[in-house]
Amino acid sequence: MRRKGLTAAAVTVAGALLLAACSSDGSGGSASEDPDTSGGDSPNELTFMYRGSDADKAAYETAIAAFEEETGAEVTMIITDADQYATKLQAAIAGNKVPDVFYVEPGRIQGYVYADVIADLTEYVDQSVVDNLWDFGVDAYRFDKESGARGQDGDPFYALPKDVGPFGFGYNKALFDKYDLEYPSADEPLTFDQFLELAKALTQDSDGDGELDTWGTGLNVTWNSQAFIWGNGADWISEDQKTVTVDTPEFAEALQWFADLGLVEGVTPSAEQAQTLDTYQRWMAGEIGFFPVAPWDIATYTALEEKDPETFSYDVIPYPVANEGDDWSTWIGSLGIAVSENSANKELAAQLATYLSTDLEAQKTLAAGMIQIPTLKDYALGEWIETDAPAAGWPENTKVFLEIAEEKGRPLPGTWTYTPEWYDNFWIGIENVVDNGSQTAADYLAAKQPEMQSLLDQSWVSADQAKAAG
């Protein structure tokens, strides 16, 4: 009887787990609906797996049609939802159905190279093509298999950039006009003190009802604090990517200053109002003076500006730095186009990857759609910045984005390491510093460093193991 009960329980659990695993409830997706991602078999057949918007699709459909005509290739496009892409690609890899050409994130390069999933493109791509791409666009996919070093000029590269995404900073001109403040410079970064002074001037109860109506800024610590930390000369990790460096005085000073914008200075909406969505909405409602601006926001912001320029009119500026003369920087992202190491048509696949990354017409379409800045340097710094960008409605100081792409951009910490877990760990508990102030930045960082270091060490051990396992 006991055995029967145990069996019944086991069968129930197993059955339910199986049914749950088979069911589709949104984010999991249904395996049965998945298209075949395997690479093409015939000499001219290729599969291209990617994620993106309808605009991406439209731009690539045109580019691929031209590529097919030019090379006689037959390309099957497989598009997936952005949030499911990584999981589906991993399933395709595990099932040995790797597409010939596919999107890859810079942080995934090491794992894919060690597992022989992606091909070294160095020998397939002309140096002239590489020279015409933003340095970061190629460096993001460079990897030295032996030393484990990432992003070093001259190392083999395993993908070409689909885009580069400079995470810029902006201000609301309409709000500056309202309070009769001078616009910040597009060439010289504000110092922290100047920024704070302006933020205070922008934080006002404009209708006299006793409640604040506008604020200097409203920044999300997870995505917006990097530039300020770097702007104070601090960093999360050492140059060799082996030591967590968050326990330095510069780091603590910058993080505390960032937290105090809300906690002490009161130039941001209160913690309760500081959900990302809220500050984003407030920025677009013309209530916030300074806010991040990235290329993928441009279409929305420009439409808003056209609709109501009295409330919202924006431009891009450099991120503030601690002291006058300091170098400013911000993070830059990228998405790459890689080729399967086991593709039956590797050369043709590499040709397609190059075409998608560098096709001028596709780049023009994507930039005109205000989705990304062009990946091609000659076009971006010439025709685009001079005529195409202003015509399409990009802001006046768009050159700041190009400056970030060219030299001011740095990858998010964690991008160069085998896994980003150590960096993700930094944000667990950050609310205690920036939202409620129950912990000082120095205390928080002192406690965090060993935990992050342990995860970073583990990441290196995992990288070595992956390298050995192949």
Add this chain to the structure above:
Amino acid sequence: MSITAPPTPQSTWTKEDAKASRKANRKLHRKEYIWAGAFMAAPVIGWLAFLLFPLAFSVYASLTNWNGLGNMVFIGLDNYVMLFQDPYFWRALWNTVFYMIGIPIGLALSLGLAMALSRRIPGRTFFRTVYYIPVISSLAAIAILWQWAYNGDFGLVNQFLSIFGIEGPNWLMDENWAKPALIIMAIWKGLGYSTILYLAAVQAVPRSLYEAAALDGAGGWRRFRTITLPMVRPVTFFLVVTNIIGGSMIFTEINIMTPTGGPNWSTASLVWYIWNKAFKNLQMGYATSMALVLGILVLIVTVIQFRMNKRNDFSIE
């Protein structure tokens, strides 16, 4: 008179006949065996392919260092040792257990609703439909809607609370309220399903039992406690078991509503942590060991429930 032995009956059943008969039987049986085998093979092959093989593979994977991309390297029980020393595993497990608080609340509400909807009230079909709509809706879509509803400033929930002069918390950004917020949403989502099952069970209770109890002077509460509750217990048992299994796998709403695990990691469930380890941090072997531990924990809880249910079992003659 001579006594002669009776003639022995001349048998017409020859050895050849017996042989032929056995052959025919064998043929017939073979056919039956083949069919029986074929019928049995379907579930057995399914069981082997979809249960035993994945399970065995998972057990092996949990004993390896595997990133989900390359080759597996056998490391014995290292993943399990690491798991028991991993504070985030325990936090995620605690969060997952905390989410189970919603199960009794949801069941109580479902039973109450089922009893209300079993009465001949106007518009009951409409209400049954309304309560069932969340069940058939996409969980991802629902999670996005609730994320908006929970928005601290503009959310429907706080706007509703403000009618009564209550200043609602910033639900998903407040460490103390993020988990209750997800529980409320889960209860709302599952209410229709439990209510429909309870409705069927409540309507199946023989009227005669209530009439007899009423004649004996039993009041409404006593009738509910001594007739309705025991009679719907098989449904309650089924719902508790499936809700615990389902609750232990809570993932989608967490990943959408609090993609970084919530304030101070307060909403991270075990499956969310497993998913992160497997797909984001390339620790498929370690993630598999956690999945197996979760599976074993759920199995233990289910066995206990089966035993408790057996102890309290009864039937009406």
